[in-house]
Amino acid sequence: MSNFKFQIVNKGFTLIELLVVFSLIGVVISVALPAFGASRKNARDGKRKADLEMTRSALEMYRSDKGTYPLKADGGLDLLVSNGYLGSKPVDPINSTTFVYDYECTVANSYLLGATLENGGQATNCSGSCSCGGVACNYVTCNP
Numbered sequence: 001m002s003n004f005k006f007q008i009v010n011k012g013f014t015l016i017e018l019l020v021v022f023s024l025i026g027v028v029i030s031v032a033l034p035a036f037g038a039s040r041k042n043a044r045d046g047k048r049k050a051d052l053e054m055t056r057s058a059l060e061m062y063r064s065d066k067g068t069y070p071l072k073a074d075g076g077l078d079l080l081v082s083n084g085y086l087g088s089k090p091v092d093p094i095n096s097t098t099f100v101y102d103y104e105c106t107v108a109n110s111y112l113l114g115a116t117l118e119n120g121g122q123a124t125n126c127s128g129s130c131s132c133g134g135v136a137c138n139y140v141t142c143n144p
Helices: 015-066 077-082
Strands: 102-107 110-115 139-142
Touching: 015 077, 015 110, 015 139
Parallel strands: none
Antiparallel strands: 102 110, 110 139
């Protein structure tokens, strides 16, 4: 007779090991998701600021050529688009009905551009106020 030795080989993970690993993965995901959401808000706010700067630049080119800023009552930013100073009116990156841009120009030598930022705005040296979708804009830029 030959000597056969049977050896049990464990080729898998126990239930406890799997539960520990899945728990750790869950903790890492729960910590990472809020940070990812905050970075997305910052990116959208950056786009809003860039849109306002692009519009401000178009307004300055318009004024350089025409001598005045376009009045809101005369079409405002639509005049910039129709005259080729601006490719298209900027649209908010998340929702164009909840977050809107505002252009205020009632006198030919002054304007305000405003947007609502998700992470809050900053104090500016602009006088006056804008209304962005029924709420006060928390980020405003004006003519230099």
